[in-house]
Amino acid sequence: MSSKTVQALDRVVIRFAGDSGDGMQLTGDRFTSDTAALGNDLSTLPNFPAEIRAPQGTLPGVSSFQLHFADHDVLTPGDAPDVLVAMNPAALKANLGDVPRGATIIVNTDEFTSRNLAKVGYTTNPVDDGTLESFHVHPVALTSITVEALAGFDGLTRKEKERAKNMFALGLLSWMYTRPTTGTEAFLTKKFGARPDILAANLAALRAGWNYGETTEDFASSFVVAPAKMPPGTYRNVTGNTALALGLVAAAHRASLPLVLGSYPITPASDILHALAALKRHGVTTLQAEDEIAGIGIALGASFGGAIGVTTTSGPGVALKSETIGLAVSLELPLIIVDVQRGGPSTGLPTKTEQADLLQAMFGRNGESPVPIIAPRTPADCFSAAMDAVRIATTYRTPVFLLSDGYLANGSEPWSVPSVEELPDLHVAFASEPNATDPKGEPVFHPFLRDEETLARPWAVPGTPGLEHRIGGIEKADVTGNISYDPDNHDLMTRLRQAKIDGISVPHLEVDDPAGDARVLVLGWGSTYGPIAAATRVVRNSGRSVARAHLRHLNPFPANLGDVLRSYDRVVVPEMNLGQLAMLLRAEFLVDARSHTSVRGLPFSTVELADVISTTLEELS
Amino acid sequence: MSSKTVQALDRVVIRFAGDSGDGMQLTGDRFTSDTAALGNDLSTLPNFPAEIRAPQGTLPGVSSFQLHFADHDVLTPGDAPDVLVAMNPAALKANLGDVPRGATIIVNTDEFTSRNLAKVGYTTNPVDDGTLESFHVHPVALTSITVEALAGFDGLTRKEKERAKNMFALGLLSWMYTRPTTGTEAFLTKKFGARPDILAANLAALRAGWNYGETTEDFASSFVVAPAKMPPGTYRNVTGNTALALGLVAAAHRASLPLVLGSYPITPASDILHALAALKRHGVTTLQAEDEIAGIGIALGASFGGAIGVTTTSGPGVALKSETIGLAVSLELPLIIVDVQRGGPSTGLPTKTEQADLLQAMFGRNGESPVPIIAPRTPADCFSAAMDAVRIATTYRTPVFLLSDGYLANGSEPWSVPSVEELPDLHVAFASEPNATDPKGEPVFHPFLRDEETLARPWAVPGTPGLEHRIGGIEKADVTGNISYDPDNHDLMTRLRQAKIDGISVPHLEVDDPAGDARVLVLGWGSTYGPIAAATRVVRNSGRSVARAHLRHLNPFPANLGDVLRSYDRVVVPEMNLGQLAMLLRAEFLVDARSHTSVRGLPFSTVELADVISTTLEELS
């Protein structure tokens, strides 16, 4: 394709940054798709403000998208970009601190006007005042070249032409990293099918960007990153929210039960509602409720009726749902509560990630009301975590927390799509006939007669003749389920509910300790998986041993967890909170688990964690 | 007064039990007042069903009131009644299990009809079928004697006359234990002032009951219980809810700030609302909100305006308030959240006690949102705990949890009323002028510039010129309080909020270890104080050593707590939950604190805890 030299790289981190209105998320998404199609492994990190479109050219309005792709397996979206595309001064200023010396920076010089510079407090132009002297800077008049390239499009206003500049940037980067643009072309054709002039302009801008790289002297060479060696299979790129939605649908399919979502929009969980709302064809029912309380109420009502009731939300929504979660605990009905965690407390940082809802999920209800908790580790893992949540909910007749977070939700990675037949069978049996006899020998139905093994009570759905029964949130007599204020019964029921959750079957924790001689264990949960794995890799590559394990089940813990913890001299628990898992571990196992915490609304960097591990190793030696 | 023999006793436990409609709570209250006036120390335990008046004569309809009084200090309402007054078969059946052999039982034989016996499953009459042979039974035709005694009251229906039977019972018991009835007479005069015939009938019934004891052969002797030696002072009897309401009013008075309550009724917290609603004369404003969320919203709005905002509720209400508590954490405004805990989960056991909201109070919100927690230990202690909560809230500008429970709320004990001047001074200073200068040297106000010692931010109330500012639940920049999505700022603010709560000044934990050689520490919190103290007394009386300490501050813990825990070979933590404080202790101090738990909706019995302590001592020896 290119007549210039082509260099091979093993990994690249690119960050597109611009104004909220510049289409950076779309640009990043497209580059990701094209990269995925090429067979690289990858991981992405979108980052955008809580405002829809803060004032143009200001720091709060900056939106960015980072992509890490490689010829080997990728664990994180990358600590620091090798290439920063800065569409305006604000984007440059907001992101420059993350760019390591020697990296490449492409700036859209058209936007570096004195007015725009002033908006972010630059008194001189950083492009030529020496600020960027340690970087490879490519000043490109992105806007004006795009407009020029579209000179022939008379039907479009200048504004409309300018808007295509993100496609120009995409074309340029696609050339630089030898990405095919066919996927993007197909995408644009679908998106702008109804507006042929806009479509043509975007395609032209894309091509112009590519050609710009190919022809101008400024870009001396392009790069290739070979496909990663990945296990055979059919792959697609998925975000966590998409994978989670698919997991729920697949679970319902494998359970042969309807999926009913009751939800109230909230960032960063709304996309799950959007995704499921589009899946009516798969029998999915979605109800946008008047608030979070109604959302979970709807889901619980559907569960009572025999559906898989699901509610999706983020931390503030969980707070509102607490009372109803307690009701679900008391009713012992299946229910899935998806919490896509974001920065807190209160409204906090709505578009940023955090892991600070673990203890809310564990304890955020009145009374003793245990709820199982599952946390996916990567975007693609949201699929099987969702299926697992449904398994536990239906098997044990219990609400289940699925704790995702903002990073998993919007981040993406390649996913080896499973075949449907391989998926676990999740069929459950509804109660269909009386399960006891009364003193007179008549058959009766006892809604709280438990399964001996699982301690689950029968799920008897309305419409089943002979099983008419009443349940509620007041304490119930063991077995019969009648209202009971008996002291001993309450004690018994409280302990039974706890025992049921404690007894949930959960796989043993697997430890990754390749050398077998590690003295330090790094234990994580949720989305810290990537950074922890990457950091341990760095440490091991330097010839030192460190063990690593990752919890998917936060409640109940795997049965071997205590033994695992006790078999290391030091346990380090990195969390994006102030040490919530560490607290649970310390309480349960009396092990001096050491927290390493960061509450910055961003995933850990590999370097940071590698440092923590190294320091710990040194302390021990 | 009496011509019969009079025996001296050191302590007595009486339980009045009857139908919800029989007025047992009133009877118990009156007996308590008269007993208090006599100078005995005492402790009470009301126990009633969640229904207002369940069907007459049924087990779910039984309501009871237990009173423990003595010539020495009383720590609990007593494990087992020395005297049971059973107004009907249901009352007998429901309570008999608690009555020790040899105790006295007074039954209202009029109600032991075959219909009433059948209602609760008695096939023969327990009064004469031998069931009660190990007890001293006094069968009294309470109803018919009362009706006869009121024969002259032509204006009253038979029903109305029957209703006075509780006064007859009270009169009888008053005679038995040589209580004056003047207090009750005054009370009745006030209550029935508008209905002279009813008043006269009640007084007559009261007198008739007294005379019945005095004259019938069935009662051989009466008893006296000498006044307890209590520290000098003016005493009154208070329930926890009353004391708590008074504590809030006193705190507002000592802070010279208005008290504004936003509340939604819920058992067992409603009486605080009722009490405060009646205190308009003390400048108290109460708003009954449309729900719990509005209740706390109102309180928070009032706090923003410079009042002491308070919201009162029980566990399910706390769940609903969670999101707003998070907002208060983020806004850093003073706010008092009173949680009168009851049996959970969900609606649970609304009229029974429990301590299972501790972890909800600690963690029941999204994000890292620490809130201080204070728990009173006895009904009277609710007064100073409430004042302490206000002190912390206003000094540190933070919501504070005050964790009472159903037992404290309705239980009562004598309270040595403090003089107003002795009460702590709670004055706070509102911000009144700018606290910084901007780059141009102009004075500006920074709403998040903290006090160096307390880390509290200024409380600048609307109406103060020059301090106009905006605050909200989105993360704020340190110092300026402007919206900030900056990662490092969020980390800083999260840690500052935590540090502020961790740094709250809290008195050292005092340990009661009279022998000084104890190896076992019993550590409690909240309403378990009485049973724990009573149980350690029992153990010590048998010549063994055991230490005892009680936590008032659950967050932050007293600074010496770790040292205290580590100085004993074994720490036992009795709780009316599944081990919530124990979990916090284990996590924080890595001490193998052992839980002893009971979730029966009732306070621990002294015997049960003494057993636990004994067993522990034996294990260690």
Next chain:
Amino acid sequence: MTTIDVGMPVSGLRSVPHLPQEAAKQTKREFTSDQEVRWCPGCGDYVILAAVQAFLPELGLKRENIVFVSGIGCSSRFPYYLDTYGLHSIHGRAPAIATGLATSREDLSVWVVTGDGDALSIGGNHLIHALRRNVNMTILLFNNQIYGLTKGQYSPTSRVGQVTKSTPAGSVDYPFNPVSLALGAEATFVARAMESDRAELTTILKAAAEHRGTALVEIYQNCPIFNDGAFEVLKDRSQQEARIVRLRSGEHVTVGAEGDRKVLVRKGSGVMKFIPEAEAATGESGAVVAHDPTLDDPSQAFQLSRLDTPEMTHVPMGIFRQVSRPTYDDLVRDQVRAAVDTAGGPAGDAELGELLRGRDTWTVE
């Protein structure tokens, strides 16, 4: 489950399995559960319970396809006493839970039992949203103008000045008129009944059950313990006729006993007024108002709801509004069904596989 004919009006019970023609008629007894009723002696709830237990058999539905959902309050204990499926949920949330149930199960007859506090205080939002959405269910609102279960605080329907535990100096909150509120919230069926008038209550319950969409029935209920006699003037035979305005579709709106009857007229200004029957005949004082609950515009129903005053001088009873509008649950199900049908039936493994793969896959060999 069967499909629904979208032609209107459709019965609210259209898709609920009925007993076969030949089946023995159900009895009140069959609808009575084995649970002890735990209300106070004399509570109006007993009367309503008896009416409902007696009326349900008339619907001829399979008992197992009836579900009662309630919130919290004395009234909300209702489901325990009926031998149908029942869910005693949490305070104020029954309409939301019932929405989930009714939407996912068109074969159920869904009933909500709630109180004035449960429905109008904590549950106000779910109530108005259920009404605007028009979910196929019947809401029975037991209005005793007090919080019974929590022992006597004022409620959003309590009179101004009412002295209760939480308002020792008298309540200052201006009360809701539940009928006006419902009409403002786009309700399609709104009625009011007296607990004590079993015949009228039964007629209204029947119409409510038949209504496809959310039917709100406000039932005045006496709480002898905490608000005794709140509706005494309407129960008192001597005053009843002068105070109760019986709304009958197609008929004039009148009040008062034979001989002393007054008729409702609308003046030119639009104002409504009761005037003596004789005067009305002249037509001079305005047009005689004929009640038509089926009017598309809820304005007349709203105006009738305003005849009511705190003094209960003229209290309309009966069906204020009864109109057809597509129901939320039907529309939701229709969208899903249409999507499934268009695609040629429920998704099998193949279609799920396709969904999982999405539109942008690549293969690693």
Next chain:
Amino acid sequence: MTTIDVGMPVSGLRSVPHLPQEAAKQTKREFTSDQEVRWCPGCGDYVILAAVQAFLPELGLKRENIVFVSGIGCSSRFPYYLDTYGLHSIHGRAPAIATGLATSREDLSVWVVTGDGDALSIGGNHLIHALRRNVNMTILLFNNQIYGLTKGQYSPTSRVGQVTKSTPAGSVDYPFNPVSLALGAEATFVARAMESDRAELTTILKAAAEHRGTALVEIYQNCPIFNDGAFEVLKDRSQQEARIVRLRSGEHVTVGAEGDRKVLVRKGSGVMKFIPEAEAATGESGAVVAHDPTLDDPSQAFQLSRLDTPEMTHVPMGIFRQVSRPTYDDLVRDQVRAAVDTAGGPAGDAELGELLRGRDTWTVE
């Protein structure tokens, strides 16, 4: 704090400190905070902000006695941009928080800014309860018929059939009419305005601020990003006159431009209809309707609110209702004040001591 004269009507700003007569007139600039405005380019919120900033000085209040409370949503960012006291709270709860503030501080002018989702979806309950209580505050409801901040889901005011992120097959929820809902909830002041009509908006804001009690002002606001053009037909000069019904107290209710004007009449059946001006003059088609927002009975205001249709054929703008009713906060304060005054002034240490001791004490020497 000063006492309030309960004679009605009393200004909503009666007890709020005003600038001294001789003070320099405030400027829009003084009401503009130093915070960067972060709405999307072209957002209707800018227009409303400018109107409010320009109008506030007219009230002549001390700036420090004005508080803006908001919930969550694009609109709820409003307080940050005004140099008054401000509280950006959580989703839907602003009316409750403002109730606590307004009741405990009669010297403040309290404003709530909210969106159609914030006020009518999650916050519906607090809104209707604030309205029935009649708390002295002004609620500005920015209705863009969409959830802006969460990027475009439908709201309780979205049209049936609206395709949004959460309704790819079109919304099936029947929307609220905020004016009807408010009237059903016993509101004392209800108005509607267009963001783009600065003059009318200012007039209404002024009346709302002056109203003692809860004033609800619905403001149609365009969201160019997620629901662009929702009110285009009302902004479009060529269609505007034929669609906007301007409500003016004491005047006939008309629509259409000079020459093509139609007048609202009430038929004998009570139904309202627009008919050509000429026809109306004959009086045959019914009585011409004169708008009177001060009527005690909200029925006519309600009926006017129903002229509105999803197609926006006839959209009334202006003040629907404006009546005096004692406000909740005044009554609450009056009770406290009366109790204090009756007792001879605020409780001192002695009175508190008495309270603590209660009526039943004994002494141990």
